[in-house]
Amino acid sequence: MHALDNTALDGNAIGGLLGEIFGTEMTTAAATCAACGTVSLVAETIVYLRAPGAVMRCRACTAILLVVTPHGEMKCVDLLGLSALEPG
């Protein structure tokens, strides 16, 4: 696993966006990685905001967990990298 560069944030940085989308506090949600099975709090995941949209990655295996892409007033939410996402 390569060292994280300084554009890497964590799941706290996506708390507002996910809170607006899901209607509840999400930094304490438990996210299960579909690739490696690691369960972590959203706050503990790796988040990039400078990609096209917001990208959340597993801190254990770096697989993509979630992508949120803006389309005008809409937001496209891709949860394919998660096998579970459960608010705390």
Place this chain on the structure above:
Amino acid sequence: MAGTAVRGRLTWQVATVGAVRPETSSVRTIDLDVPDWAGHRAGQHLDIRLTADDGYVAERSYSIASAPGEPVQVTVERLDDGEVSPYLTEELRPGDEIEIRGPIGGYFVWDGTEPQHPLLLLAGGSGVVPFRSILRHRARIGSTVPVRLLYSARSLPDVIYRPELAASGDGVDVSYTLTRQQPPGWTGHSGRVTPDLLAGVAWPDDLMPLAFVCGPTAFVETVAGALVGLGYPAGQVKTERYGGAGAS
């Protein structure tokens, strides 16, 4: 009464800028009047959204600097290559309106309801901002939880809230490490936080301390890793990363 209002769904709302105060040459604290503020917890943050005349939108997260029950404040450091912070620290005036979304977060928070855990607060640069909220909250609720704060800053003039931290009172031990420039006769720590420095400052792990680490990503990675090396369970080390730049 804001405190009795039913909390609405998190969304953008308009806040009015109140007083703006300098903290250092590149850092300002901004009072925000938010009509429908739901009340916040110590350690939470909010998002600020700026929209340019051409429709370009930029959003950033800022820790809330004030304690729960106090008016909302954020403390913003100007990043020279920033899209949002130069406006917030140089252009913003009392009476201006900005869009905010918050309060946000349930992870990097301290409510003071677990007094058996001493607190270890580790700040890199403007990562000290949420700790001001936590320390003020501790004082307001009369908590006697012992606290150690280690604050890494470039130089003494870069230290944010220095007078307030110096007056923290009983049970709060504040120490500094200055990474780039130390004044003559400096008796604090020098250089970046290392595992050895941390070992000398951190509570022993058998006291079941709760650690909060906030700052640039590289600072947080180093410090959180060193704490786990000292025997802190990962679940007792809460982290918040600000990304790249900043005066740590």
